[in-house]
Amino acid sequence: QLQLVESGGGLVQPGGSLRLSCAASGFTLDYYSIAWFRQAPGKEREGVSCISRSGYTTNYASSVKGRFTISRDNAKNTVYLQMNSLKPEDTAVYYCAAKKYYSDSCSYGIDYWGKGTLVTVSS
DSSP states (O other), X not given: OOEEEEEOOEEEOTTXXXXXXXXXXXXXXXXXXXXXXXEOTTSXXXXXXXXXXXXXXXXXXXXXXXXXXXXXXXXXXXXEEEEOSOOGGGXXXXXXXXXXXXXXXXXXXXXXXXXXXXXXXXX
């Protein structure tokens, strides 16, 4: 069964940090660009960050640039999102998605996605 599983969400105070993980099972992430999305209550899904197959190319939404860092460990078949200086407006369900790419580009396309992990930033 092909699936992506997110973990690492939780409750954190403003200014705090969390590291989300996106682990793949049933397929290897080597050939996939990976993206993180988030969706807050009552809002549309937003692309947060993406990373190319090699990890050489990354992209960030302006709302998280300088605070979030995306990385990947292909040997562990896992992608990470390090989130620092968290704000209440970062509260959302965070999803990871995989898009098969034959070039080393960063994409917000979706072939597979996970069920999400909830991040709540509140004092």
